[in-house]
Amino acid sequence: MNNKPKHNEKNYIEQKIKENNAQITRLLAENEELLRGAGFDPPAKNYALHSNSRIKFPTNYIRTKDYFIKKYKLRYFFKDPVIRSNVAYSLQMSDLYNYIVNRFKIFGSINTMVYKAATINCVCIIESLIGQVLDDLHAYCKQCPNHDECEYFFAKKHQFADKLDKIRQFDMLRLDDEEYQRIRDAYRLRNRMHIYTAAKENELTSKTFDRDLYNGIISIMQQVTINLYLYMLPAAKKCYKQIREEQN
Numbered sequence: 001m002n003n004k005p006k007h008n009e010k011n012y013i014e015q016k017i018k019e020n021n022a023q024i025t026r027l028l029a030e031n032e033e034l035l036r037g038a039g040f041d042p043p044a045k046n047y048a049l050h051s052n053s054r055i056k057f058p059t060n061y062i063r064t065k066d067y068f069i070k071k072y073k074l075r076y077f078f079k080d081p082v083i084r085s086n087v088a089y090s091l092q093m094s095d096l097y098n099y100i101v102n103r104f105k106i107f108g109s110i111n112t113m114v115y116k117a118a119t120i121n122c123v124c125i126i127e128s129l130i131g132q133v134l135d136d137l138h139a140y141c142k143q144c145p146n147h148d149e150c151e152y153f154f155a156k157k158h159q160f161a162d163k164l165d166k167i168r169q170f171d172m173l174r175l176d177d178e179e180y181q182r183i184r185d186a187y188r189l190r191n192r193m194h195i196y197t198a199a200k201e202n203e204l205t206s207k208t209f210d211r212d213l214y215n216g217i218i219s220i221m222q223q224v225t226i227n228l229y230l231y232m233l234p235a236a237k238k239c240y241k242q243i244r245e246e247q248n
Helices: 009-036 066-073 081-103 109-144 160-169 179-191 195-199 213-238 238-245
Strands: none
Touching: 066 081, 081 109, 081 213, 109 160, 109 179, 160 179, 179 195, 179 213, 213 238
């Protein structure tokens, strides 16, 4: 069954949304004019209604914590419920960023900054998932008397980039070269999150953070989660070398 709207229906929906957006834009601007007319100077000197009287965020756009715990199988990755919840909250935050970049027209460098925050949030989730799996793999392998001689053993002291190189070397995540490189590039950008570094490398004027990067890292985040669960998480309970031999 095809649930996509027909051409005429799609045109009507698009036109209606445009009309609604124009009205919403006008009303938001009117609110700010009312505040300035009353002597306020938002955002420096602001006024906020009681939370019940503020603009309501659309229901069901931001998915629930339980939804993300189930969708991303976080119970299998994180034994600590606090860490598990924090990762789920970061995934909820990705929904909020998704809303902002798809519903609002933001100008100039601030638009780049929004994409930067959204991208870094996803990279932090990827880093948390991979990091937890590698910690569990390390703890399991550490029990083996021959772990120091095993090519698959991950030492905890290694940096994330080094660990990712080793994962790529043995293709433990079953990604293609472009996907591995996308993780590397995003992680490199994540390490440039400090304001003084951004100024030195001029990332805002070069528009390093944009829609293409953000959409790409969202896709990678979903794929990494699936592949971690299928190909690396089992090694926290069984010798990875043995798993590879069985797969071959």
